[in-house]
Amino acid sequence: MSVKTMNTAQVQSLLKKVAGMDKEGGDERFKHIVHRVVRDLYQAIEDFDVTPEEFWSAVYYINDLGKNGEAALxxxxxxxxxxxxxxxxxxxxxxxxxxxxxxxxxxxxxxxxxxxxxxxxxxxxxxxxxxxxxxxxxxxxxxxxxxxxxxxxxxxxxxxxxxxxxxxxxxxxxxxxxxxxxxxxxxxxxxxxxxxxxxxxxxxxxxxxxxxxxxxxxxxxxxxxxxxxxxxxxxxxxxxxxxxxxxxxxxxxxxxxxxxxxxxxxxxxxxxxxxxxxxxxxxxxxxxxxxxxxxxxxxxxxxxxxxxxx
Structure with a gap:
């Protein structure tokens, strides 16, 4: 897939909403870190053309990582x-x-x-x-x-x-x-x-x-x-x-x-x-x-x- 969406107004608006940048309250440093991390993950999905199957496999991997108590490992x-x-x-x-x-x-x-x-x-x-x-x-x-x-x-x-x-x-x-x-x-x-x-x-x-x-x-x-x-x-x-x-x-x-x-x-x-x-x-x-x-x-x-x- 060759579509590029990261620089669209739709995605940029979504990132700000995800990180709470359109809301009062919360921790500003935390918001900026979350914005950066999520943005970089979105960018990786675009750059490597990550499929929905690959994405959900990663989500459930994180679930298992927590169940196993292995995040610190x-x-x-x-x-x-x-x-x-x-x-x-x-x-x-x-x-x-x-x-x-x-x-x-x-x-x-x-x-x-x-x-x-x-x-x-x-x-x-x-x-x-x-x-x-x-x-x-x-x-x-x-x-x-x-x-x-x-x-x-x-x-x-x-x-x-x-x-x-x-x-x-x-x-x-x-x-x-x-x-x-x-x-x-x-x-x-x-x-x-x-x-x-x-x-x-x-x-x-x-x-x-x-x-x-x-x-x-x-x-x-x-x-x-x-x-x-x-x-x-x-x-x-x-x-x-x-x-x-x-x-x-x-x-x-x-x-x-x-x-x-x-x-x-x-x-x-x-x-x-x-x-x-x-x-x-x-x-x-x-x-x-x-x-x-x-x-x-x-x-x-x-x-x-x-x-x-x-």
């Missing part, structure tokens, strides 16, 4: 989380706020209120046989001085790529801990090496990725928030070196500075009562001074149990 898969990071990194550079440990995406599986420990914590509940891991490092300021009383909030998947709370077979807060650093700035957790994971194979996200010729796999990784009054909040994660998907993460979270080798250690006795070999990952974290109070807080979004933990 599809967002990083389409690069939105990474794009927001790119924008924030660019804003930082423009404001001269570069340096420190790089941010990267949070993901949708954080749960607030994990148990708080001083300096060290064991993260697993002891019910699963996995490859024992020590994950440790020092939190410092821009001058390399240790930061005391920083909170390192850590979470990761189990050996099957599943997360507690979202996987009801796991105990509460399994593989989720908050560590308060001591005067030396060090945090240490004992856990087991996490596994990477893939999107649900029959889910909405994987269906879309299949049509793009893409996989839905994430490498083994460990998430963390780091907070301390006076310093900028850090949202980041490390990827384990050597994983098949370390540099092919469907969520685009990999940064070279955040890839960490899991080194095999044979040392007995050791401070953690580990028998035999274990994996050790060491990752030091640098926080930047906060230019304002807002920079000390993580951005607002819906997170599991956050209201209860506040």
């Amino acid at each position: 599809l967002a990083p898969g389409l690069g939105f989380d990474h794009y927001l990071d790119i924008r924030m990194d660019a804003e930082d550079e423009q404001a001269g706020l570069t340096g420190g440990t790089p941010r990267t995406i949070e993901g949708p599986l954080y749960v607030a209120g994990a148990p708080l420990s001083e300096g060290f914590a064991r993260m697993d509940d002891g019910t699963v046989e996995g490859e024992t891991m020590i994950f440790t490092g020092v939190v410092t300021d821009e001058q390399g001085q240790p930061i005391e009383d920083a909170i390192v909030d850590i979470w990761h998947a189990d050996v099957k790529g599943r997360y507690s709370y979202f996987d009801p077979s796991q105990s509460d807060y399994n593989l989720r801990r908050r560590i308060k650093t001591g005067a030396d700035g060090r945090y240490t957790v004992r856990s087991y090496l996490p596994s990477g994971y893939g999107c649900p194979p029959d889910g909405s996200t994987q269906l879309l990725l299949d049509n793009l010729g893409r996989h839905g796999q994430r490498p083994a990784h460990i998430h963390f928030f780091v907070t301390k009054p006076g310093f900028r909040h850090l949202t980041s994660q490390i990827n384990v070196a050597g994983d098949k998907y370390t540099y092919d993460d469907f969520a685009f979270a990999t940064k070279d500075e955040l890839v960490v080798e899991a080194k095999t250690v044979s040392a007995s006795p050791n401070p953690w009562d580990i028998e035999g070999d274990y994996k050790k990952l060491e990752f030091n974290i640098t926080l930047l001074n906060a230019p304002n109070e807002t920079a000390q807080e993580r951005h607002a979004r819906v997170r599991a149990l956050e209201a209860d933990a506040a």
Whole structure:
């Protein structure tokens, strides 16, 4: 079909009515965003000659996406989380706020209120046989001085790529801990090496990725928030070196500075009562001074149990 309708008075009037621009009230910014998004979708329909069958297939796909609860999984898969990071990194550079440990995406599986420990914590509940891991490092300021009383909030998947709370077979807060650093700035957790994971194979996200010729796999990784009054909040994660998907993460979270080798250690006795070999990952974290109070807080979004933990 070669008809062109976007620039007609009929369609332009329709767009204004759809966005409420012919009415008083409402939020002006919201109206303009809706107008832009709907306009661009109309334009795509025209440019690609989208059929009614294709359009309604997309509508019902969105219905299924909501039923599956996968919208927050599809967002990083389409690069939105990474794009927001790119924008924030660019804003930082423009404001001269570069340096420190790089941010990267949070993901949708954080749960607030994990148990708080001083300096060290064991993260697993002891019910699963996995490859024992020590994950440790020092939190410092821009001058390399240790930061005391920083909170390192850590979470990761189990050996099957599943997360507690979202996987009801796991105990509460399994593989989720908050560590308060001591005067030396060090945090240490004992856990087991996490596994990477893939999107649900029959889910909405994987269906879309299949049509793009893409996989839905994430490498083994460990998430963390780091907070301390006076310093900028850090949202980041490390990827384990050597994983098949370390540099092919469907969520685009990999940064070279955040890839960490899991080194095999044979040392007995050791401070953690580990028998035999274990994996050790060491990752030091640098926080930047906060230019304002807002920079000390993580951005607002819906997170599991956050209201209860506040």
